[in-house]
Amino acid sequence: MYRPEIKVLDCTIRDGGLINDHLFDDRLVRAVYQACSAAGVDYIELGYRASKKYFTAGKFGETKFLEEAFVRRMIDGIESKSKLSAMVDIGRVDAEDIPLKKDSVVDLMRVACYVKDIDKAIALVKQCADKGYETTVNIMAVSTALVPDLEEGLKQLAECPLKAVYVVDSFGAMFSEQIHFLTNLYKGILNPKGIEVGIHCHNNQQLGFANTIEAVRKGANYLDATIYGIGRAAGNCPLELLLAFLKNPKFKLDPILEIIEKEFIPLRQQIEWGYMIPDMITGILNQHPRSAMEMRSGKGSKRFVELYRSLLNDGELA
Protein backbone atom coordinates (compact mmCIF):
# COMPACT_ATOMS: atom_id res chain seq x y z
CA MET A 1 0.00 0.00 0.00
CA TYR A 2 1.25 3.49 -0.75
CA ARG A 3 1.79 6.35 1.71
CA PRO A 4 -0.04 9.41 0.44
CA GLU A 5 2.38 11.67 2.36
CA ILE A 6 5.24 10.73 0.03
CA LYS A 7 6.45 13.55 -2.24
CA VAL A 8 8.78 12.86 -5.14
CA LEU A 9 11.09 15.67 -6.21
CA ASP A 10 12.81 15.48 -9.58
CA CYS A 11 16.15 17.31 -9.61
CA THR A 12 17.28 16.19 -13.07
CA ILE A 13 18.06 19.67 -14.34
CA ARG A 14 19.54 20.90 -11.06
CA ASP A 15 21.84 17.99 -10.17
CA GLY A 16 22.48 17.17 -13.84
CA GLY A 17 23.58 20.77 -14.33
CA LEU A 18 26.57 20.14 -12.08
CA ILE A 19 28.04 18.05 -14.93
CA ASN A 20 27.80 20.69 -17.65
CA ASP A 21 27.83 24.08 -15.88
CA HIS A 22 24.02 24.15 -16.23
CA LEU A 23 24.26 24.54 -20.00
CA PHE A 24 21.15 22.57 -20.96
CA ASP A 25 19.12 23.57 -24.01
CA ASP A 26 15.88 25.30 -23.17
CA ARG A 27 14.23 22.55 -25.21
CA LEU A 28 15.54 19.85 -22.82
CA VAL A 29 14.52 21.82 -19.74
CA ARG A 30 10.99 22.13 -21.09
CA ALA A 31 10.90 18.44 -22.06
CA VAL A 32 11.91 17.43 -18.52
CA TYR A 33 9.27 19.70 -17.03
CA GLN A 34 6.67 18.25 -19.35
CA ALA A 35 7.64 14.59 -18.72
CA CYS A 36 7.81 14.98 -14.94
CA SER A 37 4.48 16.82 -14.92
CA ALA A 38 2.86 14.03 -16.95
CA ALA A 39 4.44 11.45 -14.62
CA GLY A 40 2.80 13.07 -11.60
CA VAL A 41 6.03 14.10 -9.88
CA ASP A 42 5.24 16.39 -6.93
CA TYR A 43 8.09 18.88 -7.26
CA ILE A 44 10.33 19.69 -10.22
CA GLU A 45 13.61 21.45 -9.51
CA LEU A 46 14.83 23.40 -12.50
CA GLY A 47 18.14 24.54 -11.04
CA TYR A 48 19.82 26.81 -8.53
CA ARG A 49 18.65 30.25 -7.52
CA ALA A 50 22.11 31.90 -7.43
CA SER A 51 22.77 35.62 -7.80
CA LYS A 52 24.50 36.45 -11.09
CA LYS A 53 26.80 38.99 -9.47
CA TYR A 54 28.72 36.18 -7.76
CA PHE A 55 29.63 34.40 -11.01
CA THR A 56 31.59 35.16 -14.17
CA ALA A 57 29.17 36.22 -16.86
CA GLY A 58 28.54 33.60 -19.53
CA LYS A 59 30.24 30.73 -17.76
CA PHE A 60 27.02 29.13 -16.54
CA GLY A 61 23.65 28.43 -18.07
CA GLU A 62 20.41 30.06 -16.97
CA THR A 63 19.42 27.11 -14.76
CA LYS A 64 22.07 28.19 -12.28
CA PHE A 65 20.22 31.43 -11.66
CA LEU A 66 16.56 30.64 -12.32
CA GLU A 67 15.54 34.23 -12.82
CA GLU A 68 11.79 34.62 -12.86
CA ALA A 69 11.43 35.45 -16.55
CA PHE A 70 13.49 32.39 -17.50
CA VAL A 71 11.46 30.01 -15.33
CA ARG A 72 8.21 31.36 -16.74
CA ARG A 73 9.51 30.82 -20.28
CA MET A 74 10.46 27.22 -19.47
CA ILE A 75 7.01 26.25 -18.21
CA ASP A 76 4.96 28.37 -20.57
CA GLY A 77 2.12 26.44 -22.17
CA ILE A 78 2.88 23.12 -20.46
CA GLU A 79 0.05 21.58 -18.47
CA SER A 80 1.24 20.67 -14.98
CA LYS A 81 0.03 20.03 -11.45
CA SER A 82 3.62 19.82 -10.17
CA LYS A 83 5.16 22.42 -7.93
CA LEU A 84 8.46 24.10 -8.81
CA SER A 85 11.53 24.18 -6.61
CA ALA A 86 14.91 25.90 -6.70
CA MET A 87 18.02 25.12 -4.71
CA VAL A 88 19.73 27.98 -2.88
CA ASP A 89 23.30 27.77 -1.60
CA ILE A 90 24.57 29.72 1.39
CA GLY A 91 26.71 32.65 0.23
CA ARG A 92 25.78 32.33 -3.44
CA VAL A 93 22.53 34.22 -3.33
CA ASP A 94 21.40 37.50 -1.81
CA ALA A 95 17.92 37.27 -0.42
CA GLU A 96 17.16 40.64 -1.98
CA ASP A 97 17.52 38.99 -5.43
CA ILE A 98 14.74 36.52 -4.65
CA PRO A 99 11.30 37.91 -5.53
CA LEU A 100 8.31 37.55 -3.25
CA LYS A 101 6.46 34.27 -3.71
CA LYS A 102 3.40 36.18 -4.89
CA ASP A 103 5.51 37.36 -7.85
CA SER A 104 7.07 33.97 -8.59
CA VAL A 105 5.99 30.64 -10.09
CA VAL A 106 8.52 28.87 -7.84
CA ASP A 107 6.94 27.23 -4.78
CA LEU A 108 9.80 25.72 -2.79
CA MET A 109 13.24 27.05 -1.89
CA ARG A 110 15.65 24.28 -0.86
CA VAL A 111 18.56 25.54 1.18
CA ALA A 112 21.72 23.41 0.85
CA CYS A 113 24.35 23.54 3.58
CA TYR A 114 26.93 21.56 5.53
CA VAL A 115 26.41 20.86 9.22
CA LYS A 116 28.80 23.66 10.12
CA ASP A 117 26.64 26.17 8.22
CA ILE A 118 23.27 25.36 9.73
CA ASP A 119 23.07 28.79 11.39
CA LYS A 120 23.48 30.47 8.00
CA ALA A 121 20.98 28.07 6.49
CA ILE A 122 18.44 28.99 9.14
CA ALA A 123 18.83 32.67 8.34
CA LEU A 124 18.23 31.98 4.64
CA VAL A 125 15.28 29.68 5.40
CA LYS A 126 13.65 32.47 7.40
CA GLN A 127 14.21 35.01 4.63
CA CYS A 128 12.64 32.67 2.08
CA ALA A 129 9.75 31.76 4.37
CA ASP A 130 9.12 35.45 5.05
CA LYS A 131 8.83 35.99 1.30
CA GLY A 132 6.12 33.31 1.24
CA TYR A 133 7.96 30.23 -0.05
CA GLU A 134 7.86 26.68 1.20
CA THR A 135 11.33 25.77 2.46
CA THR A 136 13.46 22.69 3.10
CA VAL A 137 17.09 22.19 4.17
CA ASN A 138 19.48 19.67 2.55
CA ILE A 139 22.31 18.88 4.98
CA MET A 140 25.07 17.76 2.63
CA ALA A 141 27.84 15.21 3.22
CA VAL A 142 26.16 13.96 6.35
CA SER A 143 28.25 10.76 6.18
CA THR A 144 31.15 12.81 7.58
CA ALA A 145 29.18 14.71 10.23
CA LEU A 146 29.63 14.02 13.91
CA VAL A 147 26.38 12.92 15.52
CA PRO A 148 26.36 15.48 18.37
CA ASP A 149 26.85 18.33 15.89
CA LEU A 150 24.11 16.91 13.68
CA GLU A 151 21.70 16.50 16.60
CA GLU A 152 22.28 20.08 17.71
CA GLY A 153 21.69 21.32 14.18
CA LEU A 154 18.52 19.26 13.79
CA LYS A 155 17.16 20.63 17.05
CA GLN A 156 17.66 24.18 15.78
CA LEU A 157 16.08 23.28 12.42
CA ALA A 158 13.10 21.75 14.24
CA GLU A 159 12.16 25.28 15.34
CA CYS A 160 12.12 26.63 11.77
CA PRO A 161 9.25 26.99 9.27
CA LEU A 162 10.35 23.94 7.22
CA LYS A 163 8.54 21.32 5.17
CA ALA A 164 11.42 18.82 5.36
CA VAL A 165 15.08 18.32 6.22
CA TYR A 166 17.03 15.97 3.95
CA VAL A 167 19.53 13.24 4.72
CA VAL A 168 22.04 13.79 1.89
CA ASP A 169 24.58 11.09 1.08
CA SER A 170 26.73 13.40 -1.05
CA PHE A 171 29.61 10.92 -1.26
CA GLY A 172 27.53 7.83 -2.01
CA ALA A 173 29.22 6.22 0.97
CA MET A 174 26.38 4.96 3.13
CA PHE A 175 24.77 1.53 3.55
CA SER A 176 21.30 0.67 4.78
CA GLU A 177 22.41 0.72 8.45
CA GLN A 178 23.55 4.33 8.22
CA ILE A 179 20.43 5.32 6.27
CA HIS A 180 18.21 3.68 8.88
CA PHE A 181 20.13 5.32 11.74
CA LEU A 182 20.02 8.82 10.25
CA THR A 183 16.41 8.61 9.10
CA ASN A 184 15.40 7.59 12.62
CA LEU A 185 17.55 10.34 14.16
CA TYR A 186 16.04 13.04 11.92
CA LYS A 187 12.53 11.68 12.37
CA GLY A 188 12.73 11.65 16.15
CA ILE A 189 13.71 15.34 16.27
CA LEU A 190 11.73 16.71 13.31
CA ASN A 191 8.45 14.79 13.06
CA PRO A 192 7.13 16.01 16.44
CA LYS A 193 7.40 19.54 15.01
CA GLY A 194 5.53 18.58 11.84
CA ILE A 195 8.68 18.52 9.69
CA GLU A 196 9.23 15.59 7.31
CA VAL A 197 12.47 13.73 6.60
CA GLY A 198 13.85 13.81 3.05
CA ILE A 199 16.43 11.62 1.33
CA HIS A 200 18.91 12.47 -1.43
CA CYS A 201 21.33 9.70 -2.43
CA HIS A 202 24.28 9.37 -4.78
CA ASN A 203 25.10 6.25 -6.70
CA ASN A 204 28.85 5.73 -6.20
CA GLN A 205 28.28 2.24 -4.80
CA GLN A 206 25.17 1.51 -6.88
CA LEU A 207 23.12 2.15 -3.75
CA GLY A 208 21.30 5.35 -4.75
CA PHE A 209 17.95 3.65 -5.32
CA ALA A 210 18.43 1.02 -2.60
CA ASN A 211 19.22 3.65 0.05
CA THR A 212 16.32 5.86 -1.05
CA ILE A 213 13.84 3.04 -0.51
CA GLU A 214 15.50 2.07 2.78
CA ALA A 215 14.83 5.64 3.95
CA VAL A 216 11.22 5.29 2.75
CA ARG A 217 10.89 2.16 4.90
CA LYS A 218 11.98 4.16 7.93
CA GLY A 219 9.58 7.01 7.23
CA ALA A 220 11.28 9.48 4.88
CA ASN A 221 8.57 11.18 2.82
CA TYR A 222 10.48 13.65 0.59
CA LEU A 223 12.36 11.70 -2.05
CA ASP A 224 14.85 13.11 -4.54
CA ALA A 225 15.47 11.39 -7.86
CA THR A 226 16.65 12.21 -11.37
CA ILE A 227 15.77 10.85 -14.80
CA TYR A 228 18.06 7.94 -15.74
CA GLY A 229 20.05 8.76 -12.58
CA ILE A 230 21.71 11.85 -14.11
CA GLY A 231 23.75 13.90 -11.65
CA ARG A 232 27.25 14.84 -10.67
CA ALA A 233 29.76 11.99 -10.93
CA ALA A 234 28.03 8.70 -10.11
CA GLY A 235 24.64 10.36 -10.33
CA ASN A 236 21.50 9.93 -8.27
CA CYS A 237 18.59 7.65 -7.52
CA PRO A 238 16.93 6.99 -10.90
CA LEU A 239 13.42 8.43 -11.06
CA GLU A 240 12.15 5.56 -13.23
CA LEU A 241 13.08 2.97 -10.59
CA LEU A 242 11.58 5.05 -7.79
CA LEU A 243 8.25 5.63 -9.56
CA ALA A 244 8.01 1.92 -10.44
CA PHE A 245 8.61 1.04 -6.77
CA LEU A 246 6.10 3.47 -5.31
CA LYS A 247 2.58 2.13 -5.53
CA ASN A 248 0.73 5.44 -5.67
CA PRO A 249 -1.39 5.30 -8.85
CA LYS A 250 -0.88 9.03 -9.40
CA PHE A 251 2.61 8.26 -10.73
CA LYS A 252 2.95 7.30 -14.40
CA LEU A 253 6.08 5.63 -15.71
CA ASP A 254 5.44 6.02 -19.44
CA PRO A 255 6.47 9.70 -19.80
CA ILE A 256 9.78 8.97 -18.05
CA LEU A 257 10.53 5.94 -20.25
CA GLU A 258 9.74 8.09 -23.29
CA ILE A 259 12.06 10.94 -22.35
CA ILE A 260 14.89 8.56 -21.42
CA GLU A 261 14.70 7.01 -24.87
CA LYS A 262 14.39 10.30 -26.71
CA GLU A 263 16.71 12.58 -24.71
CA PHE A 264 18.77 10.92 -22.00
CA ILE A 265 20.28 7.99 -23.86
CA PRO A 266 21.63 10.39 -26.53
CA LEU A 267 22.69 12.87 -23.81
CA ARG A 268 24.69 10.14 -22.00
CA GLN A 269 26.85 9.93 -25.13
CA GLN A 270 27.74 13.61 -24.70
CA ILE A 271 28.17 14.00 -20.94
CA GLU A 272 29.23 11.42 -18.39
CA TRP A 273 27.44 10.17 -15.28
CA GLY A 274 26.68 6.88 -13.55
CA TYR A 275 28.67 4.05 -12.00
CA MET A 276 32.36 4.62 -12.72
CA ILE A 277 35.34 3.20 -10.87
CA PRO A 278 37.03 6.50 -9.84
CA ASP A 279 33.81 7.64 -8.17
CA MET A 280 33.25 4.18 -6.71
CA ILE A 281 36.67 4.56 -5.05
CA THR A 282 35.80 7.91 -3.44
CA GLY A 283 32.45 6.41 -2.40
CA ILE A 284 33.87 3.37 -0.61
CA LEU A 285 36.32 5.70 1.18
CA ASN A 286 33.61 8.24 2.15
CA GLN A 287 35.36 11.09 0.39
CA HIS A 288 34.39 14.01 -1.83
CA PRO A 289 34.30 12.95 -5.52
CA ARG A 290 36.78 15.74 -6.37
CA SER A 291 39.76 13.44 -6.95
CA ALA A 292 37.65 11.07 -9.03
CA MET A 293 36.41 13.93 -11.21
CA GLU A 294 39.98 15.18 -11.63
CA MET A 295 41.09 11.72 -12.71
CA ARG A 296 38.26 11.46 -15.22
CA SER A 297 39.13 14.87 -16.64
CA GLY A 298 42.71 13.69 -17.23
CA LYS A 299 44.24 15.45 -14.23
CA GLY A 300 45.33 13.79 -11.00
CA SER A 301 45.81 10.04 -10.69
CA LYS A 302 46.30 8.14 -13.92
CA ARG A 303 45.34 4.66 -12.72
CA PHE A 304 42.52 3.32 -10.56
CA VAL A 305 44.91 1.70 -8.09
CA GLU A 306 46.95 4.89 -7.85
CA LEU A 307 43.80 6.86 -6.95
CA TYR A 308 42.74 4.22 -4.42
CA ARG A 309 46.16 4.06 -2.78
CA SER A 310 46.57 7.83 -2.67
CA LEU A 311 43.20 8.23 -0.93
CA LEU A 312 43.89 5.39 1.49
CA ASN A 313 47.00 7.41 2.26
CA ASP A 314 48.80 4.32 3.45
CA GLY A 315 52.11 5.35 1.98
CA GLU A 316 52.53 2.43 -0.39
CA LEU A 317 52.82 4.80 -3.33
CA ALA A 318 54.33 7.68 -1.34
Add this chain to the structure above:
Amino acid sequence: MYRPEIKVLDCTIRDGGLINDHLFDDRLVRAVYQACSAAGVDYIELGYRASKKYFTAGKFGETKFLEEAFVRRMIDGIESKSKLSAMVDIGRVDAEDIPLKKDSVVDLMRVACYVKDIDKAIALVKQCADKGYETTVNIMAVSTALVPDLEEGLKQLAECPLKAVYVVDSFGAMFSEQIHFLTNLYKGILNPKGIEVGIHCHNNQQLGFANTIEAVRKGANYLDATIYGIGRAAGNCPLELLLAFLKNPKFKLDPILEIIEKEFIPLRQQIEWGYMIPDMITGILNQHPRSAMEMRSGKGSKRFVELYRSLLNDGELA
Protein backbone atom coordinates in the same frame (compact mmCIF):
# COMPACT_ATOMS: atom_id res chain seq x y z
CA MET B 1 33.71 -7.05 12.18
CA TYR B 2 33.86 -9.70 9.50
CA ARG B 3 32.29 -13.16 9.51
CA PRO B 4 34.99 -15.71 8.70
CA GLU B 5 32.32 -18.12 7.36
CA ILE B 6 31.67 -15.86 4.38
CA LYS B 7 32.79 -17.29 1.02
CA VAL B 8 32.93 -15.10 -2.07
CA LEU B 9 32.46 -16.81 -5.42
CA ASP B 10 33.45 -15.00 -8.58
CA CYS B 11 31.35 -16.08 -11.58
CA THR B 12 32.68 -13.49 -14.05
CA ILE B 13 33.55 -15.98 -16.76
CA ARG B 14 30.49 -18.17 -16.21
CA ASP B 15 27.75 -15.51 -16.03
CA GLY B 16 29.61 -13.20 -18.42
CA GLY B 17 29.75 -16.06 -20.90
CA LEU B 18 25.97 -15.87 -21.26
CA ILE B 19 26.49 -12.62 -23.17
CA ASN B 20 28.91 -13.93 -25.78
CA ASP B 21 28.27 -17.69 -26.06
CA HIS B 22 31.26 -18.24 -23.76
CA LEU B 23 33.69 -17.04 -26.41
CA PHE B 24 36.25 -15.39 -24.14
CA ASP B 25 39.92 -15.41 -25.08
CA ASP B 26 42.00 -17.85 -23.06
CA ARG B 27 44.10 -14.82 -22.13
CA LEU B 28 41.10 -13.14 -20.42
CA VAL B 29 40.09 -16.33 -18.61
CA ARG B 30 43.60 -16.65 -17.21
CA ALA B 31 43.71 -12.96 -16.27
CA VAL B 32 40.43 -13.29 -14.34
CA TYR B 33 41.71 -16.39 -12.56
CA GLN B 34 44.91 -14.57 -11.66
CA ALA B 35 43.17 -11.38 -10.45
CA CYS B 36 40.58 -13.23 -8.36
CA SER B 37 43.27 -15.45 -6.86
CA ALA B 38 45.33 -12.40 -5.91
CA ALA B 39 42.21 -10.75 -4.48
CA GLY B 40 41.64 -13.70 -2.16
CA VAL B 41 38.32 -14.76 -3.67
CA ASP B 42 37.29 -18.15 -2.23
CA TYR B 43 35.86 -19.79 -5.36
CA ILE B 44 36.37 -18.94 -9.03
CA GLU B 45 33.81 -20.26 -11.49
CA LEU B 46 35.28 -20.61 -14.97
CA GLY B 47 32.10 -21.68 -16.74
CA TYR B 48 29.57 -24.44 -17.21
CA ARG B 49 30.32 -28.15 -17.20
CA ALA B 50 28.02 -29.09 -20.12
CA SER B 51 28.40 -32.18 -22.29
CA LYS B 52 29.49 -31.29 -25.83
CA LYS B 53 27.17 -33.85 -27.39
CA TYR B 54 24.16 -31.69 -26.48
CA PHE B 55 25.40 -28.65 -28.39
CA THR B 56 26.23 -27.73 -31.98
CA ALA B 57 29.97 -28.02 -32.49
CA GLY B 58 31.78 -24.68 -32.67
CA LYS B 59 28.88 -22.51 -31.55
CA PHE B 60 30.13 -22.09 -27.98
CA GLY B 61 33.48 -21.42 -26.38
CA GLU B 62 35.34 -23.87 -24.18
CA THR B 63 34.10 -22.27 -20.94
CA LYS B 64 30.68 -23.80 -21.62
CA PHE B 65 32.15 -27.29 -21.30
CA LEU B 66 35.10 -26.91 -18.94
CA GLU B 67 36.77 -30.11 -19.99
CA GLU B 68 39.58 -31.07 -17.67
CA ALA B 69 42.46 -30.38 -20.06
CA PHE B 70 41.09 -26.90 -20.80
CA VAL B 71 40.70 -25.97 -17.13
CA ARG B 72 44.22 -27.16 -16.37
CA ARG B 73 45.56 -25.04 -19.24
CA MET B 74 43.74 -21.97 -17.90
CA ILE B 75 45.23 -22.18 -14.42
CA ASP B 76 48.66 -23.49 -15.38
CA GLY B 77 51.46 -21.58 -13.67
CA ILE B 78 49.20 -19.15 -11.77
CA GLU B 79 49.63 -19.06 -8.02
CA SER B 80 46.30 -19.44 -6.26
CA LYS B 81 44.68 -20.47 -3.02
CA SER B 82 41.20 -20.20 -4.54
CA LYS B 83 39.02 -23.20 -5.24
CA LEU B 84 37.50 -23.78 -8.67
CA SER B 85 33.81 -24.22 -9.38
CA ALA B 86 31.73 -25.18 -12.40
CA MET B 87 28.02 -24.77 -12.94
CA VAL B 88 26.04 -27.79 -14.11
CA ASP B 89 22.56 -27.52 -15.62
CA ILE B 90 19.97 -30.26 -15.39
CA GLY B 91 19.68 -32.06 -18.74
CA ARG B 92 22.76 -30.46 -20.28
CA VAL B 93 25.35 -32.74 -18.79
CA ASP B 94 25.67 -36.51 -18.42
CA ALA B 95 27.22 -37.44 -15.11
CA GLU B 96 29.39 -39.97 -16.95
CA ASP B 97 31.15 -37.03 -18.67
CA ILE B 98 32.24 -35.60 -15.31
CA PRO B 99 35.57 -37.06 -14.11
CA LEU B 100 36.12 -38.16 -10.54
CA LYS B 101 37.22 -35.31 -8.26
CA LYS B 102 40.55 -37.10 -7.71
CA ASP B 103 41.21 -36.60 -11.45
CA SER B 104 40.01 -32.98 -11.57
CA VAL B 105 41.24 -29.55 -10.44
CA VAL B 106 37.61 -28.46 -10.03
CA ASP B 107 36.42 -28.48 -6.39
CA LEU B 108 32.77 -27.45 -6.46
CA MET B 109 29.90 -28.42 -8.76
CA ARG B 110 27.03 -25.96 -8.62
CA VAL B 111 23.75 -27.43 -9.79
CA ALA B 112 21.34 -24.85 -11.26
CA CYS B 113 17.62 -25.63 -11.40
CA TYR B 114 14.12 -24.20 -11.11
CA VAL B 115 11.91 -25.15 -8.18
CA LYS B 116 10.03 -27.62 -10.36
CA ASP B 117 13.29 -29.49 -11.10
CA ILE B 118 14.58 -29.93 -7.57
CA ASP B 119 14.17 -33.72 -7.78
CA LYS B 120 16.42 -33.79 -10.85
CA ALA B 121 18.87 -31.45 -9.13
CA ILE B 122 19.07 -33.75 -6.14
CA ALA B 123 19.93 -36.70 -8.40
CA LEU B 124 22.74 -34.69 -10.03
CA VAL B 125 23.97 -33.41 -6.64
CA LYS B 126 24.27 -36.99 -5.43
CA GLN B 127 26.15 -38.08 -8.54
CA CYS B 128 28.62 -35.20 -8.14
CA ALA B 129 29.02 -35.79 -4.42
CA ASP B 130 29.62 -39.49 -5.06
CA LYS B 131 32.45 -38.50 -7.40
CA GLY B 132 33.99 -36.52 -4.55
CA TYR B 133 33.00 -32.91 -5.35
CA GLU B 134 31.66 -30.24 -3.06
CA THR B 135 28.14 -29.35 -4.24
CA THR B 136 25.66 -26.48 -4.04
CA VAL B 137 22.24 -25.85 -5.60
CA ASN B 138 21.19 -22.55 -7.19
CA ILE B 139 17.39 -22.33 -7.27
CA MET B 140 16.79 -19.92 -10.13
CA ALA B 141 13.97 -17.42 -10.61
CA VAL B 142 12.86 -17.82 -7.03
CA SER B 143 10.95 -14.54 -7.24
CA THR B 144 8.25 -16.44 -9.16
CA ALA B 145 8.20 -19.56 -6.95
CA LEU B 146 5.27 -20.34 -4.68
CA VAL B 147 6.36 -20.53 -1.06
CA PRO B 148 4.87 -23.98 -0.30
CA ASP B 149 6.69 -25.49 -3.31
CA LEU B 150 9.91 -23.77 -2.28
CA GLU B 151 9.60 -24.98 1.32
CA GLU B 152 9.04 -28.56 0.18
CA GLY B 153 12.07 -28.35 -2.11
CA LEU B 154 14.26 -26.86 0.61
CA LYS B 155 13.26 -29.64 3.00
CA GLN B 156 14.37 -32.23 0.44
CA LEU B 157 17.61 -30.33 -0.22
CA ALA B 158 18.28 -30.17 3.52
CA GLU B 159 18.83 -33.96 3.41
CA CYS B 160 21.47 -33.75 0.67
CA PRO B 161 25.29 -33.52 0.90
CA LEU B 162 25.36 -29.78 0.13
CA LYS B 163 27.61 -26.88 1.11
CA ALA B 164 24.97 -24.27 0.31
CA VAL B 165 21.68 -23.53 -1.41
CA TYR B 166 21.39 -20.19 -3.19
CA VAL B 167 18.62 -17.62 -3.30
CA VAL B 168 18.80 -16.56 -6.96
CA ASP B 169 17.05 -13.38 -8.10
CA SER B 170 17.32 -14.25 -11.79
CA PHE B 171 14.99 -11.46 -12.86
CA GLY B 172 16.48 -8.72 -10.68
CA ALA B 173 12.99 -8.18 -9.32
CA MET B 174 13.37 -8.37 -5.57
CA PHE B 175 13.66 -5.73 -2.85
CA SER B 176 15.20 -6.04 0.60
CA GLU B 177 11.94 -7.37 2.13
CA GLN B 178 11.89 -10.33 -0.24
CA ILE B 179 15.61 -10.96 0.25
CA HIS B 180 15.17 -10.90 4.02
CA PHE B 181 12.15 -13.21 3.84
CA LEU B 182 13.81 -15.78 1.59
CA THR B 183 17.16 -15.74 3.38
CA ASN B 184 15.35 -16.40 6.66
CA LEU B 185 13.22 -19.14 5.08
CA TYR B 186 16.26 -20.92 3.60
CA LYS B 187 18.26 -20.47 6.79
CA GLY B 188 15.59 -21.94 9.02
CA ILE B 189 15.41 -25.11 6.95
CA LEU B 190 19.05 -25.50 5.89
CA ASN B 191 21.26 -24.22 8.71
CA PRO B 192 20.16 -26.88 11.21
CA LYS B 193 21.51 -29.44 8.73
CA GLY B 194 24.83 -27.62 8.39
CA ILE B 195 24.00 -26.18 4.95
CA GLU B 196 24.71 -22.50 4.29
CA VAL B 197 22.53 -19.99 2.41
CA GLY B 198 23.93 -18.41 -0.75
CA ILE B 199 22.86 -15.31 -2.67
CA HIS B 200 23.07 -14.55 -6.40
CA CYS B 201 21.53 -11.27 -7.54
CA HIS B 202 20.94 -9.53 -10.84
CA ASN B 203 21.10 -5.81 -11.34
CA ASN B 204 17.98 -4.92 -13.34
CA GLN B 205 16.87 -2.43 -10.68
CA GLN B 206 20.39 -1.45 -9.59
CA LEU B 207 19.87 -3.63 -6.52
CA GLY B 208 22.39 -6.42 -7.20
CA PHE B 209 24.91 -5.22 -4.64
CA ALA B 210 22.29 -3.88 -2.21
CA ASN B 211 20.38 -7.16 -2.14
CA THR B 212 23.58 -9.19 -1.76
CA ILE B 213 24.55 -7.28 1.38
CA GLU B 214 20.98 -7.46 2.69
CA ALA B 215 21.26 -11.25 2.44
CA VAL B 216 24.61 -11.05 4.25
CA ARG B 217 22.89 -9.16 7.06
CA LYS B 218 20.40 -12.00 7.43
CA GLY B 219 23.08 -14.69 7.46
CA ALA B 220 23.84 -15.68 3.85
CA ASN B 221 27.46 -16.83 3.70
CA TYR B 222 28.00 -17.84 0.05
CA LEU B 223 28.08 -14.70 -2.08
CA ASP B 224 28.20 -14.55 -5.87
CA ALA B 225 29.68 -11.57 -7.66
CA THR B 226 31.33 -10.69 -10.96
CA ILE B 227 34.04 -8.24 -11.95
CA TYR B 228 32.55 -4.85 -12.92
CA GLY B 229 29.13 -6.53 -12.61
CA ILE B 230 29.47 -8.41 -15.92
CA GLY B 231 26.69 -10.91 -16.59
CA ARG B 232 23.67 -11.57 -18.70
CA ALA B 233 21.57 -8.50 -19.41
CA ALA B 234 21.70 -6.15 -16.41
CA GLY B 235 24.58 -8.11 -14.94
CA ASN B 236 25.37 -9.08 -11.37
CA CYS B 237 26.59 -7.82 -8.03
CA PRO B 238 29.96 -6.13 -8.75
CA LEU B 239 32.83 -7.96 -7.07
CA GLU B 240 34.73 -4.72 -6.43
CA LEU B 241 31.86 -3.30 -4.36
CA LEU B 242 31.40 -6.54 -2.45
CA LEU B 243 35.09 -6.89 -1.55
CA ALA B 244 35.22 -3.25 -0.45
CA PHE B 245 32.19 -3.83 1.77
CA LEU B 246 33.43 -7.03 3.41
CA LYS B 247 35.89 -6.33 6.18
CA ASN B 248 37.89 -9.56 6.00
CA PRO B 249 41.52 -8.52 5.49
CA LYS B 250 42.14 -11.56 3.31
CA PHE B 251 40.38 -9.74 0.45
CA LYS B 252 42.45 -7.35 -1.68
CA LEU B 253 40.79 -4.78 -3.91
CA ASP B 254 43.82 -3.75 -5.96
CA PRO B 255 43.93 -6.75 -8.36
CA ILE B 256 40.26 -6.24 -9.20
CA LEU B 257 40.70 -2.50 -9.85
CA GLU B 258 43.65 -3.35 -12.09
CA ILE B 259 41.81 -5.90 -14.20
CA ILE B 260 38.76 -3.65 -14.57
CA GLU B 261 40.97 -0.91 -15.96
CA LYS B 262 42.97 -3.18 -18.24
CA GLU B 263 40.33 -5.65 -19.44
CA PHE B 264 36.75 -4.91 -18.47
CA ILE B 265 36.42 -1.26 -19.46
CA PRO B 266 37.63 -2.13 -23.00
CA LEU B 267 35.45 -5.27 -23.02
CA ARG B 268 32.36 -3.22 -22.13
CA GLN B 269 32.86 -1.40 -25.45
CA GLN B 270 32.53 -4.73 -27.26
CA ILE B 271 29.77 -6.53 -25.37
CA GLU B 272 26.85 -5.05 -23.46
CA TRP B 273 25.83 -5.49 -19.82
CA GLY B 274 24.68 -3.35 -16.91
CA TYR B 275 21.72 -1.09 -16.15
CA MET B 276 19.66 -0.71 -19.30
CA ILE B 277 16.01 0.32 -19.58
CA PRO B 278 14.66 -2.77 -21.40
CA ASP B 279 16.05 -5.02 -18.65
CA MET B 280 14.90 -2.58 -15.98
CA ILE B 281 11.38 -3.02 -17.40
CA THR B 282 11.49 -6.83 -17.17
CA GLY B 283 12.95 -6.46 -13.65
CA ILE B 284 10.22 -4.19 -12.28
CA LEU B 285 7.63 -6.61 -13.75
CA ASN B 286 9.37 -9.74 -12.34
CA GLN B 287 9.76 -11.31 -15.76
CA HIS B 288 12.45 -13.20 -17.65
CA PRO B 289 14.81 -10.79 -19.48
CA ARG B 290 14.05 -12.54 -22.79
CA SER B 291 11.91 -9.74 -24.24
CA ALA B 292 14.44 -7.12 -23.15
CA MET B 293 17.28 -9.01 -24.83
CA GLU B 294 15.20 -9.38 -27.98
CA MET B 295 14.55 -5.65 -28.00
CA ARG B 296 18.23 -4.87 -27.58
CA SER B 297 19.11 -7.23 -30.42
CA GLY B 298 16.74 -5.34 -32.73
CA LYS B 299 13.91 -7.87 -32.59
CA GLY B 300 10.65 -7.50 -30.64
CA SER B 301 9.50 -4.16 -29.27
CA LYS B 302 11.00 -1.06 -30.85
CA ARG B 303 10.30 1.42 -28.06
CA PHE B 304 10.65 1.29 -24.26
CA VAL B 305 7.00 2.16 -23.68
CA GLU B 306 5.91 -0.47 -26.19
CA LEU B 307 7.89 -3.14 -24.31
CA TYR B 308 6.52 -1.95 -20.96
CA ARG B 309 2.93 -1.89 -22.18
CA SER B 310 3.19 -5.27 -23.92
CA LEU B 311 4.53 -6.90 -20.72
CA LEU B 312 1.92 -5.20 -18.57
CA ASN B 313 -0.49 -6.82 -21.03
CA ASP B 314 -3.10 -4.21 -20.31
CA GLY B 315 -4.31 -4.04 -23.86
CA GLU B 316 -3.45 -0.41 -24.50
CA LEU B 317 -1.21 -1.35 -27.40
CA ALA B 318 -3.14 -4.53 -28.33
